Amino acid sequence: MLLKHAQLKLIQPGDTRWLSYFRSVNAVIRCYEPLMSTLEHIVNERGEESPSASGLLSILKDQSITFILHSLEPILEALSILSKFIQTKHGDFNQLEKLMFGTLLRLEELKNVSINEYKQIFEIVDKIKALSSINLNRDRITRATSRTNEISLEEIFNDKIVKFINEIISNIKARFES
Template identity: 50%
Template structure:
């Protein structure tokens, strides 16, 4: 048996934990029953777990959690992809909320199959002493259990997701989709509404010049689209910043592109930076300055994946010239 330890803030680990239990539910019950019958120091704990897992209510709740946590795990993976954009984020969030609303219906096919599965599992072990608290599958009102335990849980998840991804905020972030060439049309007012929303939100950074630049730049995007240029929304913003001519001609739009690129669309980059920090700031390098750590992190994250032999030799020669330190180990 191989089980997964769930993390408090890891949707993926919670889903994998439930899946690992469900895959080996019957063997898990048999294992606990065998340990409890050995009459050693682990027997009381194993017997207690056996009582809990063989309870029909526990079986039902664990099985029902699987499709709920599966939806959250998929949503988590969508947030972690590096190529996500704001338009996809809004779609992903809406789709996840719709799936959770669907799972609040007890008549859904997911739960019909779950109840059939539970009825095949042994609710009471032959070695388990029958008590007044012992119940069978026939005595459990699964509908009542679903309404009192599962529905409030799903409602809390939906409320949490809506609080984290407010519709107004997602709509504002979706305004950056005007940089996506695939969305460009020849309508005379294309993008005006989105530019107005962005200018209003960042009113301390932009003035009327943003509209003036946009009226010309949207024609530039239309020309690129007519030439079948395959440029993503992110690549277009990077071009606006790195291309000296475009940045000089469209300074306000270039600043808007910088804001877009700095916004945390997904968690992939942030998590990678934390991992890089842990690799650099070891116990032996705990006195590095903030500036030095920043430089090392930029080299590690944005530098070349492979160094040629000439650069390696220069690094080694430079390191040899440094004063030898005494390490406190």
């Protein structure tokens, strides 16, 4: 049967660069405070001359965006580890199978909002919200601020994060079935 196939591929190549996404999200999280300070400085100094900085500042102040970024980090980390292993030249099928099942288990675990990682994420988001409300100019209420009040973080988790994880799990299973 194998002789009939001209080329045997472990998986189909994908366009997604999980490690790049992980590093990008991780960089925003690590540099969040200096990034916010810089954007606030640009907006305060230049005002209407810097709509990009103002827009990015508004987006990053949104509690739901902060929550999504922090929630994506462990997901992207698990996927980047699997992706890096798939790209190695010296990996074997047994190790790949174990890592794939481990990744699937980790993704299933990340669908549970009660795990400690999400408790920490909720605490981080609450701290950021408290800090931003202290610094918030009371005369300016953004659409992002009012929108966050209408949507709970658990709703965002169930509507966005769990659906994203389910899609990834389906994709991994589909790639490794054939």
